[in-house]
């Protein structure tokens with residue numbers, strides 16, 4: 001391994017890689033020597049992240065992928081295989097909040113609508129299932145790999161907001177443990193990451209509004225929001241061989257929120 005390159009010679013695929021935590025992870029993984037495939041529905045921002053990585057001397061590609069569509073997974077994985085030839089790291093970061101367009105929470109369960117529930121579950125939970133399924137198929141050929149599924153602190157604890165989001169992230173948490181148990185003997189590790197309140201385009205509408213941000217800050221013992229790099233650093237550890245004896249684990253990165 002070259003000095004300072006923790007992912008040398010590895011190939012990583014990152015869903016949700018066009019923005020926020022996924023994009024920051026893509027930049028960081030590339031900086032550490034990985035070839036990175038960014039998969040997203042945002043065909044405007046995705047190629048821009050690829051351009052940034054390439055300008056910095058890294059290797060990257062963009063592929064359109066709706067993480068909830070099995071047909072698109074088949075095509076996307078084939079495109080990554082054609083370009084990079086193997087897959088060592090899968091970071092499933094694509095996600096939706098399920099909030100209303102103005103950033104307010106979805107209604108309580110009694111008033112919630114099935115369409116919202118199905119969409120949140122399709123992207124956040126089914127997307128992770130499909131991402132793990134297609135990664136496993138490649139990693140069995142490669143002789144092992146690391147799958148990192150982004151859950152949330154809201155996959156561990158509840159809140160009065162967005163029950164569908166909690167359900168989807170809780171699904172990611174226990175699904176990851178089950179997949180970890182199934183593939184441990186074949187060298188495929190599956191771990192979940194649980195970010196607390198992080199500044200990103202997803203949370204901007206809340207974090208930029210002092211009234212909405214205040215209760216979240218009050219819930220965070222460290223007193224400030226996380227940045228995408230704080231989560232990307234945890235993903236880098238799980239992606240690298242430094243975490244080679246970790247599988248089925250939950251990495252909480254939340255400024256202390258779930259400690260109290």
Ligand SMILES: NC(=O)c1ccc[n+]([C@@H]2O[C@H](COP(=O)([O-])OP(=O)(O)OC[C@H]3O[C@@H](n4cnc5c(N)ncnc54)[C@H](O)[C@@H]3O)[C@@H](O)[C@H]2O)c1
Nearest residue numbers: 016018019020021041066067094095152195197198200202
């Ligand atoms: N920001 C936070 O506070 C926070 C906290 C906990 C967990 N998370 C999780 O982290 C992950 C990344 O979120 P973020 O904060 O970077 O938000 P973000 O909105 O910046 O990034 C989400 C990305 O997912 C993509 N995406 C949405 N639907 C998709 C689909 N169907 N197929 C493929 N891509 C799709 C979006 O285009 C976007 O690029 C999400 O899973 C989110 O739930 C975020």
